[in-house]
Amino acid sequence: MGFGGISIWQLLIILVIIVLLFGTKRLRNIGTDLGSAIRGFRSSIKDGEADAAEDATFAAEARKDPAAVSNQTSAAQPAADAKPASTTTQNSSGSDKI
Structure with missing residues (x-):
């Protein structure tokens, strides 16, 4: 008897x-493609686990000292409320001109 009743x-x-x-x-090409797909899958799982561990570390730090974490995130993010320079000009009729 073999696998599941198959000799x-x-x-x-x-x-x-x-x-x-x-x-x-x-068949050799199929095996090579399958092997590279499995390697890619494993590396993406490792990357996901590393990201999850980093997020868990960040969350633990946030629970310990919320002020320090908010200072880190605000320094890392650019100012979102700064207005970009206007690229349109108004002519005498009041309509916008690009």
Whole structure:
């Protein structure tokens, strides 16, 4: 008995049929693509875990000293309430001209 009621001989027959259908070169390419996809998935999971750990650290610091965290965030963000310079001019009729 093999996997879930399939014997080793049935698995070998399925493997031979797959090799005959796709060929060894195409199977090698599929394996390479699958391996790179798995590596990309694992690296994105590690990045997500690192971001989550950073957010947890930031939240813990915010609970300890909220004033210090607000000073850090306000220094890191540009002033949002500053008005940009106007690029339009008004002529004598009062309409905007670009």
